[in-house]
Amino acid sequence: MPVKARRSVCPISSALDVFGDKWSLLIIRDFFAGKTSYSEFLSSPEKISTNILSSRLRLLEEQGLVAVGEKSTRTGKPVYRLTEKGKRLHPVLDAIAAWALENIEGTEKLIAVGE
Amino acid sequence: MPVKARRSVCPISSALDVFGDKWSLLIIRDFFAGKTSYSEFLSSPEKISTNILSSRLRLLEEQGLVAVGEKSTRTGKPVYRLTEKGKRLHPVLDAIAAWALENIEGTEKLIAVGE
DNA sequence: ACTAATAACTTGCAAAATGCAAGTACCGGT
């Protein structure tokens, strides 16, 4: 599947072509929180639906932000991981979280966006 | 019109409820580039359509990121401006642009995201 | 005052993305 055409060469526009939707960055957030499996992503409080999760993981993989490891022979589950390119999004999530904590009432830092 | 229900109290999720789409942050980018009028936003290379621009400006206004000034008596045009809350998004745009310039081939810093 | 032009929208409708419920496939254990 071809990577979708970008709208312009502007870095912000190009970045939004990659993760400019309501779900992609939440999945990335969950990666930073240590999640690696389908069911773990489904368990997040925002309740992503299975078809969206499946398609987003595929898109993120196509974009090179996520890699799917071999299914663990112990558990049989595929293991999803952030690539280096994906991990470099950490400052973006940091900036967004900082803005929201200051500017949107009722937001709370629940999960450590660690690493 | 009521502000849409947020999906969770997570700051990232809440922030995406505000600007998690393909267009909102591009409009914000244009504000930082000094644009203030409808036609200026339309002239950006990504070619937003008029109905989306109209509805996004309204949503951003409802969220308190954008304020509409009185129509200038000289030109008759409404003047759109970022509020302080909107201006505080500058670090977010900075982080996104920095990531894209490093991680997406063919992106170029075209407009000064100044202010 | 009349006309033309431009800016700022709104409307209608097709296309795509999202959301929900249900179903299928493939383990691993008993």
Place this chain on the structure above:
DNA sequence: ACCGGTACTTGCATTTTGCAAGTTATTAGT
């Protein structure tokens, strides 16, 4: 062989987006 759980896929209704074509208001020129 059967069962339960995880990882999906499928079908379809709803919502959002995208494009083209209006509509309204103000300004610029004659």
